[in-house]
Amino acid sequence: MNKNINILNKFNLKGSILSINKTNDSIVVVTQNYQAFRIDIKNIQIKNLTTLINSKYLPHKYAKNSSASDKFVCLAEVNSKIISIAKITESINLFLKLKSHKSDISASCFSKDGNYLASGGEDGRVHLYETNNFRKILSLPYRPDYISSLNFSKDSRFLFASCFNKSNIIFDTQRAKTIGIFNTNEVVEWGDFFDNNSKLFVILRNLNAIIYDTRANQVLNISSPFTSWPSIFCINDEENTAIVGSRDSTIYIINIEKNIKIFSLKLENSTGISALCLHLGYIFIGYTNGELAIISYNDKDDEFKTACENKDYKTAANLLDKNIFLSLLPCSKIFDEDWDKILKDAIELLGQNKIDEALEIVEPFTKDISKKEAFNFYLNKKDVLKKFRELIDNRFYEEAYNMTLQTKFLTKTSHFEILENIWYKSFNTAKKLLEEDSANVDIAKKHLELFLKTPKKEAIMQLLNNLHIFRDAENFVKEQKFKEYFALTSNFGYLKDTELYKKVLLLGENLFEKAMFYENKNEYDEFHKIAKFLQSFPQYKESITTCMVAVAKKIEILNLIKQNKKYDVYKLAMEFEELQYLDEFKAYCEEFNEIYQQAREMAFKGMPEALEGIFKDYIQINYWFDKIEHTFKIAYLEEFNNKIKSQDKVNWELSIKHYINIFGKDDDIVGFCVQNNFKKLLEGENDENDFREPFRFQKTLIQ
Structure with missing residues (x-):
């Protein structure tokens, strides 16, 4: 029995659960036996259970040819080219049949706004219908094999269609235009858009998960987070996490920003997960044996939220032990946001041989597999950390720096920060002595002697012989001449070993974050002030210049919209796709x-x-x-x-x-x-994909 999930209710139905779809106040479910019903969110009870088709031929238990919206149900009978549409009112009744397909229907999907229905056939055809009258308005370009899945983006603009021959198409329904075709190394089971439609998360039969950039038309990341055949998934409202179901009834929680598994959970029902839906604090899980389980991840009395806000990691983790799906709530992000600091503190404790204390502070975080692995790496290196810390404590800086050259991960530890701060302090003291009086050279050397056989040797020699270069660097920073400062550090690399350089980099990082904040808030004057300043920082010049171009284009299109210059507005929107997602542009359309x-x-x-x-x-x-x-x-x-x-x-x-x-x-x-x-x-005429004349608008084709 799963003790760390909160199952509110279970229903046992005939046949596999093929489709679970959310509406404003209910869930619509379609089964393998051509049944459809609603679940009232308020009382979690079945309503309007109806058998819409009586047939001895049933679709496959993982079929994706049935779907529903808030008003309609789409069913596709086996060995039939006909789509049956049922209307949802107080009851659910068939009222229409669509006959556009020439082969069996293998996939269907309603758009999230309910305005469109897409259907895909075994002949590679995908048709798009308007749901106000179910007229076919267009067909997607022919695919060379049967359609394995269809899914619309959250805003209903884009349609993702996958094909059994491992090819995939992204179609822009707003413009009736194909915007991308790409191949995968195995058949895609399911795909969905996130990050303002700029990315796709897709799961494959070979246990892979892919992040695809829909604007650059390229694969960003491939991972293998599954140990069983993934069948379906849904993405949370924050669009940072996917809940993936599999054929052995394992649930996987995937961080889709990084494409890594956070954790997995084998559910009690082992028949296989065929459908999933996430809605209003509930997870609806459909199994191939007809069971429908409803799991709550509502935060009773805001206990979990309060624990997270108070950074009471232990209490929050205990609540997760009782209901692991609380991790889907936005407040759980503290486990990601605070992890770097917690890991850093744990490494510090390991270096002091305080293993139990280190284990205690990381324990609430180790439900996340990647965090557990990260800590275990340092735990296994505890003897190295201890030795490194002892060298620093005993002022054996040469040996300590030599260790960092041989064991690179040490430079990411707090021990290394301590070592660097000792160096900065010694260097600054020596520098101050030399600035006061060049005769203080022997005293300055004494402060630096423990670092003479370390990678800091060049900086020491230059300080003793070329103090003016360090003065120039300081003056450039004081006068905010960062272009000249970075040119100087480029010519004299030892300047990068100073505390001043570290502080300047931190300044750049903070300014860049501030610039992004102003850009997102559309405060363009403030953005430009900082951006212009940041162009002197080589580390940010390219990215901030790109942002400046983007902001300039935003301002340009907003001005064109105000002037109602249609041709120029749409031309600019085609050249810079990001502009198409501006609220002002959407309103203009x-x-x-x-x-x-x-x-x-x-x-x-x-x-x-x-x-x-x-x-x-x-x-x-x-x-x-x-x-x-x-x-x-x-x-x-x-x-x-x-x-x-x-x-x-x-x-x-x-x-x-x-x-x-x-x-x-x-x-x-x-x-x-x-x-x-x-x-x-x-006879003898061109096929659909053969050479065609350029389209010209004509009043009639009748001759």
Whole structure:
């Protein structure tokens, strides 16, 4: 029995739990037996349990072809190309069937705002529907194998689709545009966006986890944190942690900023985790045997929060022992934020041979595997630490520095800081004596003699022979001439062995943090004051210059938005993708979104001639090109359908050829031709991905 989790309730249902989806005040669950129901968050009870399809053929127990939103349930029957849609009201009832696919449906997903449904088939097709009427609005580029999973970003803008051939696609639904395609070394089980959609966290069948940069289109990190086949995960609201379920019912908590395992927990039910959802302080875990477990990580009476705020690590750790998932709460970040100091203190104690005390202060932190391993490294080196400390205490500085040359990790310890501070004190005393009177050279040497056979020898010799260089360095810092100061340290490397250099670096670090604070607060005047100053620091010149460019572009686009210069606004947003995530830019896009709604209605009426007048100057804006092209495509197809019904005289050979030359021989035109006995007109025409004419906006394709 798992003693460190708080299971509030369990339900036993028929068939594997395939999908758990959150709404504002409830959870919607879909099972392998085509059942759907809601769970009321207030009383944690099942409502509206309904069997929507009766079939002896059931999907795989880890299938991802069923999904739900706050209003709808999507089901895909085995050996069927049809999607069944049920509406959620006081009851759950089927009301619609979608027939866009030509093969079995292998994946489906609703967008987080509930406005879109994406479905993927075994033929590599992904279709996108609007949920206000379930009209298909577009299809993603064809994939070469069946779709293994689909998932929308939190803001519903991006769709991630993975394919069984190990290729993956990122699609921008706002612009109807593919923004990335990449391959993995194994099939992706699940993926989701985080860090303002700039990154993807994906889990693979081969026990790997990958962090992918969606803007640079490159893999940032690959790790192997799992010991069993991962099946599904969800990301917490802070977007720093993923809860991963696996086929042997192990739960893994992953730090997705570093892509490392924090801890893992084998659950009592060993049949395999098929679905997961994190919502309002609860974890909903679905198993392949039909069990649905609801685990609470609510902080009763704010005990855990209070312990964290008071830095009462022991009490907080004891509460974690009772409910390990309290670690998902934001206040638990103290275990990360304070760890470096705790480890430093523990190393100090190890150096004093106070092992029990060291163990005691780190114990609350060692539930995190990486922290436990970090401490154990130093624990295993306790004899080295003890010897290092003894050398320092006994003023054997030469031997102490020699140890740091042979054992690099010692430079990261507090003992080394003590050693360096002794050096700084001796150096500054000698320097002061020489500044007072150059005849004090013998006294100065006496203060420095214990360091003469250490790496500080060059600095000592230069101090004794070239005191003016150290004076110049001090004067540059006093006068805030940091460009000249760093040029001097570059020419005379021994200056980097001084306390002054350490203080200047610390100043730069603090200023950089301050600059980032002002940038995030949009206080650009304050940012620029510090940024200009920081450009004299070589360590920050590149990064602060990049930030200055970004801020300049923010200010530029805000001014363009105020002036309503559409072409320039969208051109700049395409050149600097970060600008697309500004609230002001999102608000600016609303005008196009409203126009698009009007244009789309005309498109579905088969009136392409009306679109140019609706889109107006947006037709010249490349940012929206793909979405406008898709709208015209719908309009042309619907116009074809209207002409068929009207029985007007049409040169269908030329009309269809014209369409194919622009859009290729896609599923839509093939379906139209098959349905209307024009199949012969398709012979010899380009396939969907063959060379096509550049798209030009035309009032009609009818010839």
